Amino acid sequence: MKRRQSATQLAERMLAGDSLALPRLISLVEGESAAVAEIMRRIAPHTGRAYCVGVTGPPGAGKSTVVDKLTVLMRQRGLSVGIVAVDPSSPFTGGALLGDRIRMQQHYLDPGVFIRSMATRGSHGGLPGTVQGVIKLLDASGRDVILVETVGVGQTELxxxxxxxxxxxxxxxxxxxxxxxxxxxxxxxxxxxxxxxxDREGAQRMKAELEAILAMKPGESIAVVLTEAHRGVGIEELYQELERYRRAQEENGELERRRRHRRREEFLELLQRRIRRRFLDFADKDGQLKALTEQVVAGELDPYSACARVLGDRHWLDKWLSQEGPALSEAEG
Ligand SMILES: Nc1nc2c(ncn2[C@@H]2O[C@H](COP(=O)(O)OP(=O)(O)O)[C@@H](O)[C@H]2O)c(=O)[nH]1
Ligand SMILES: [Mg+2]
Incomplete structure (x- = not known):
């Protein structure tokens, strides 16, 4: 109870503009603390103001450099920026993260920029929720723009x-x-x-190729911008495209449609995770269910029939839902 109160207090402090509260709240969210639900409840009314820009692509393409240069440009326009760099936690990317750190150093002294690196732990799906939580915190803390860098390699990153x-x-x-x-x-x-x-060979050809493929996509106009991020070339144009995209999105209702979709997905995903966790807990303890599982394991009963037996039994479902243990509404994640 005490921890919960202090998480709420932390959230209050962050909403009141205390810059020390944000990193502490982020740590709670990253650690999947039991206080996450309370934190999210408290900040929810203050989210939805920031514009969230995802930056993805293959390793080494220059994502961090693009993010860095866009940040400089946004700061010049007086926008506050939050940066979330999501990296697959492989021993080989440790160096890249360090590189990002050094490159981003100029921003560390700027209170208008907040940077957080996070590691994905493979693709078991646990992390995106955590990243979403961190994005919400940055949003509620009043950042104008949030840049999310991820390596476009696996489903988790996508x-x-x-x-x-x-x-x-x-x-x-x-x-x-x-x-x-x-x-x-x-x-x-x-x-x-x-x-x-x-600056490397083949850029123009690549642009032509991409545009040819994109032209086959009906109804959408996707801009292709040439950049030399390390020298800051093309970043202004990229920013203009961002602005144009955003304006169109706001005018045609696409932004709201996208956010509505995201909220639905998040809710259903959370519900599913909790029900699943609670069920696995039950399956672990319930003698009857364990015996049934054993029959399946031994090949004596096919899984479809076993499933039908469980789901067709009200008594069983009642037992599951009324079992001892953390209430579904309070279970983490
Ligand atoms: N030649 C060239 N190198 C670049 C350019 N942009 C970034 N780089 C370099 O490419 C390397 C990888 O960049 P980085 O931003 O870390 O890529 P990330 O892995 O996609 O985040 C770094 O050494 C950058 O300095 C560019 O436009 N041209
Ligand atoms: Mg990077």
């Missing part, structure tokens, strides 16, 4: 980027042809393409 209002996909002429990007599912999620490292 899921994370789906929590954004707009997605910039960063590719390079080296990433070979546009077909590579297509295979990685990047065409489905891209709202704007940035062909970075345009």
């Amino acid at each position: 899921d994370v980027v789906n929590t954004a209002d707009v997605v910039i996909v960063v590719v390079t002429p080296e990433s070979g042809d546009a077909v590579q990007a297509m295979k990685a599912g990047l065409f489905e999620i891209a709202d704007i393409f940035a062909i970075n490292k345009a």
Whole structure:
């Protein structure tokens, strides 16, 4: 109870503008603390103001450099920025994160920029929710823009980027042809393409290829921008495209539609996770269910019949839902 009170107090302090409260709340969310539900309840009325920009693409494409340069530009326009860098936790990316740190150093002294690195733990689906929580905290803390960088390699990363209002996909002429990007599912999620490292050979050809593929997508106009992020070239144009996209999205109701969809997904996902966790807990303890499982394991009963037996038995379902243990409404995650 005490911890819960202090989490609420922390949330109050953050909403009142205390900059020390934000990193502490983020740690609670990242640690999947039992106080997360309370924190989310408290900040909910203050979310939905920030514009969330996802930046994804293959490793080394220049995502961090693009994020860095966009941040400089947004700061010049007086916008406060939150940056969430999501990295798959592989020993090989440790160096990249360090590189990001050094590059981002200029922003560390700027209270208008808040940077947080997070690691994905594989693709078991537990993390995107955590990232969403962190984004909400940044949003409620009053950031104008939130930049979310993820490596576009797996489903988890694509899921994370789906929590954004707009997605910039960063590719390079080296990433070979546009077909590579297509295979990685990047065409489905891209709202704007940035062909970075345009100083390298093949940038113009890549642009033509991408535009040819995009022209086949009906009803959508997806901009392709050439950038040389390390020198800051093309970043202004990229920013203009972002602004244009946002205006269109606000005018045609697409932004609200996207957010409504996201809220529904989040709710159903949370519900599903809790029911699942509670059920597994029950399956672990209930003798009758364990015996049934054993029959399936031994090959004496097929799983479909076993399933029908469980779901067809009101008594069983009642027993499950009324079991001892954490209430569904309070269970974490
Ligand atoms: N030649 C060239 N190198 C770049 C450009 N943009 C970024 N880089 C370099 O590419 C490397 C990877 O960039 P980084 O932003 O860390 O890529 P990320 O893994 O996608 O975040 C770094 O050494 C950057 O300095 C560019 O436009 N041209
Ligand atoms: Mg990076």
